[in-house]
Amino acid sequence: MTTTLWLGISANGMIADKNGEEDFLSEETGELFVQQVQKTGCVIMGKTAYSRINKNLPGRKSSLQQVDKIFLSKTSHQGIDEWLSAGSPQESIEMLASRGHKNITVTGGTKTASSFLTANLINEVVLAINPVLISPGYPICTDEKLLANLTLMSVQRKSNLIVVKYTVSNHI
Numbered sequence: 001m002t003t004t005l006w007l008g009i010s011a012n013g014m015i016a017d018k019n020g021e022e023d024f025l026s027e028e029t030g031e032l033f034v035q036q037v038q039k040t041g042c043v044i045m046g047k048t049a050y051s052r053i054n055k056n057l058p059g060r061k062s063s064l065q066q067v068d069k070i071f072l073s074k075t076s077h078q079g080i081d082e083w084l085s086a087g088s089p090q091e092s093i094e095m096l097a098s099r100g101h102k103n104i105t106v107t108g109g110t111k112t113a114s115s116f117l118t119a120n121l122i123n124e125v126v127l128a129i130n131p132v133l134i135s136p137g138y139p140i141c142t143d144e145k146l147l148a149n150l151t152l153m154s155v156q157r158k159s160n161l162i163v164v165k166y167t168v169s170n171h172i
């Protein structure tokens with residue numbers, strides 16, 4: 001099983017601005033995200049990211065129609081359309097594994113990425129780094145106790161983006 005954390009970020013590691021908007025990320029970042037999700041056939045995200053896609057990003061929503069989609073929530077058990085909900089990162093992975101998925105895409109937001117990383121459930125991290133610095137904003141992760149060492153696997157330039165892929169080599 002490969003569980004990939006896929007995030008579009010600023011050059012200083014922000015995934016959203018202070019209002020939760022991602023306007024500073026390029027259109028190509030969104031296209032690469034959709035390609036990744038379509039490749040794995042599934043995606044897990046937090047309830048805030050799920051709500052944002054379904055309310056504010058109709059293009060992104062329709063491009064995810066054919067994939068298994070799960071949002072994390074301890075409080076909401078009913079998703080709209082074909083979205084499923086899971087009460088924990090472990091449960092979401094088990095749900096997708098039971099549907100036959102061997103490769104899983106996890107994305108943000110911050111709370112979700114932090115939960116997966118600190119539970120040591122991520123074995124690959126892909127970051128699409130945009131040429132912008134932004135502050136304040138939402139970082140990749142906020143857990144004070146996290147230390148995950150990464151091994152660099154590849155670096156690709158895609159127009160003005162740098163896409164880096166790491167495996168998680170050890171986790172303390």
Ligand SMILES: NC(=O)c1ccc[n+]([C@@H]2O[C@H](COP(=O)([O-])OP(=O)(O)OC[C@H]3O[C@@H](n4cnc5c(N)ncnc54)[C@H](OP(=O)(O)O)[C@@H]3O)[C@@H](O)[C@H]2O)c1
Pocket residue numbers: 006007008009014015016019020021022025045046047048049050052072073074075076086087088089107108109110111112113115138
């Ligand atoms: N740049 C990127 O690649 C990217 C990707 C995704 C999202 N984002 C941005 O991230 C921002 C949102 O980040 P966020 O941290 O506020 O929210 P989030 O992670 O999207 O969602 C947080 C909610 O998800 C649920 N959740 C998270 N971890 C959980 C766990 N371990 N167990 C059960 N439920 C869990 C909780 O819902 P309940 O309160 O209902 O329990 C929590 O309140 C948005 O602005 C979005 O645009 C950026």
